[in-house]
Amino acid sequence: MRLPGRLSAAIDVLTEVETRRRPVSEALKSWGQANRFAGAGDRAAIGNLVYDALRRRASHAALMGDDSPRSLVLAVAVRDWGENPKALSQSFAGDAHAPEPLTEAEIARLSAPAPEMPAHAAADVPEWLAQSLERAFGDSWVDEGRGFAGRPSLDLRVNTLKSSRERVLKSLARFNPQPTAVAPLGVTMPAGARDARTPNVTTDEGYLKGWFEVQDQGSQIVATLANARPGDQVLDLCAGAGGKTLALAAAMDNRGQIFAFDSDRARLAPIYDRLKRNGARNVQVRAPESGALDDLAGKMDRVVVDAPCTGTGTWRRRPDIKWKLTPELLAQRLADQSAVLNQATGFLKPGGHLVYITCSILPQENDDQVQALLATHTNLAVVPAVEAWQAAFGTTIPSGLATELGGVALTPHRTNTDGFYCIVLRRLA
Ligand SMILES: C[S@@+](CC[C@H](N)C(=O)[O-])C[C@H]1O[C@@H](n2cnc3c(N)ncnc32)[C@H](O)[C@@H]1O
Structure with a gap:
């Protein structure tokens, strides 16, 4: 699948999540079962689009002027994945699986700098929690909120009953793991951008032998x-x-x-x-x-x-x-x-x-x-x-x-x- 088809699928999945209040993982799984032609790379990319849309739901909605699944996914494509609004719209034209081409209003909104928005939207947190977060983090609460709108790394804890950090780093070298900054036995793989897939470490021989656990x-x-x-x-x-x-x-x-x-x-x-x-x-x-x-x-x-x-x-x-x-x-x-x-x-x-x-x-x-x-x-x-x-x-x-x-x-x-x-x-x- 190309990007337009993936965007269209992400809009469908997000619609399912929002209108039927289904958990994202379940909605993604159903989509995959109903669209067997899609490969693992497609499913991962669609998942990333949906999760990115939800991570920055409030600020995406503020930019677009509405919070429809289409608006949120288009905002992800431009704000998070770095697509150019006009070029994106043109790419929709010749693709049977694409969403409707972008309207002039959508292109204008996606091309403009981020508008003034309330602090809770800039922080991408629910409005009713703004006061609690301000109490927890003081002046930096908006930056703290934004931190929660990013993608997480994949972290592992080395099990010293069976292995060592050096051994785990070596056995997972194909994923380019790094030692964690604070946890003394941690290994981390930073999240990739756009359609990057999270390494499946639970099929690794080291995992099956108990050398490490997935743990933030x-x-x-x-x-x-x-x-x-x-x-x-x-x-x-x-x-x-x-x-x-x-x-x-x-x-x-x-x-x-x-x-x-x-x-x-x-x-x-x-x-x-x-x-x-x-x-x-x-x-x-x-x-x-x-x-x-x-x-x-x-x-x-x-x-x-x-x-x-x-x-x-x-x-x-x-x-x-x-x-x-x-x-x-x-x-x-x-x-x-x-x-x-x-x-x-x-x-x-x-x-x-x-x-x-x-x-x-x-x-x-x-x-x-x-x-x-x-x-x-x-x-x-x-x-x-x-x-x-x-x-x-x-x-x-x-x-x-x-x-x-x-x-x-x-x-x-x-x-x-x-x-x-x-x-x-x-x-x-
Ligand atoms: C945050 S989870 C625990 C996660 C787990 N410690 C881990 O590291 O994987 C909280 C757990 O508390 C349990 N729980 C809730 N109330 C409890 C109670 N009164 N006594 C014991 N467990 C309780 C829940 O069933 C749930 O599994």
């Missing part, structure tokens, strides 16, 4: 901040499919004990295969049954709470959720977090550490949530970000990452990672 560098950094040590007793209370659990097991060199729990059996299910592939042998999975964790009360050195959250930190990877988030959903997540945090405190031994993590950038889910916990648990104290970082990494925290309360906030703009929040609390008595 931000997720690796917060797992390191948990500072689990060989011999520790650790409860991973929201283990899900085990992304953090695996990193903790490697950091502990398979010594000590990790209890991996999740209230959702289906989310926990993939952990068993992943533990095997990674050679993680110090993990006991606790399925969600009544009393499943009773024996751990008051005994843990560390309790990691990788909390259910709005996922605002993952907007680069899942731009559709950026526009679907509602105040009601946020309120639900806040209630979930409060419940799980309160539960977590019961497992700490005196002197034990509670590590609270979210992949959100909203202060309501981060500092505010912890502030509320501290108000009712006077035996907990914040380990300031500077100290927690020094203890975990053995280096000084990079400037600008600490939050007001003493947590660490990562973002694409700051650390070239997904958005993550992590704070360490110590039980005093």
Whole structure:
């Protein structure tokens, strides 16, 4: 397929996403099944167009004067993919699979410099969240928002139970991987432009042997901040499919004990295969049954709470959720977090550490949530970000990452990672 046909397909997929509120991945898959002639390169290009349209939905719409799928996809072609509006329109003329040629008005809008627009549109974030983001990031909130409108890199965490960074870099040399800037065991492959395809590393022999996991560098950094040590007793209370659990097991060199729990059996299910592939042998999975964790009360050195959250930190990877988030959903997540945090405190031994993590950038889910916990648990104290970082990494925290309360906030703009929040609390008595 040539570009005009791909643009036309992207408009169709985006229409499906917007009118039927289908997840992007599902709509793309259906399109591929209904259009078997399209190759893997076509499908990747169409996916990129759709995701790019959603990443910069607000600023594309401001430029075009409307937010129809056609306008958004045309804006991607010109603003993100560098096409010339007139030449693009001409290329549509002789192509049976192309969208309608551009109107004069469309060409004019696409050729003009970006118009004045409200700050939330320039930041490409929903208007109702502008105040929260300004509270989180101060004057740089628009730049921070823009950071979330870019394409994410593909990051891997080297599994030191089975391999080394040098070995993984060598085995994936065909993808030109680079060491990550902050996470000590990370490997990264920057996103390409236009129709670039994301490397499929999960078919690589090294992956099948458990040498590495796909994990955003931000997720690796917060797992390191948990500072689990060989011999520790650790409860991973929201283990899900085990992304953090695996990193903790490697950091502990398979010594000590990790209890991996999740209230959702289906989310926990993939952990068993992943533990095997990674050679993680110090993990006991606790399925969600009544009393499943009773024996751990008051005994843990560390309790990691990788909390259910709005996922605002993952907007680069899942731009559709950026526009679907509602105040009601946020309120639900806040209630979930409060419940799980309160539960977590019961497992700490005196002197034990509670590590609270979210992949959100909203202060309501981060500092505010912890502030509320501290108000009712006077035996907990914040380990300031500077100290927690020094203890975990053995280096000084990079400037600008600490939050007001003493947590660490990562973002694409700051650390070239997904958005993550992590704070360490110590039980005093
Ligand atoms: C952000 S995800 C965890 C991701 C996982 N730790 C990883 O690194 O792959 C949050 C998880 O919390 C779980 N969860 C929500 N409420 C919970 C609760 N009260 N107790 C335990 N798990 C809970 C959800 O089922 C979900 O799997």
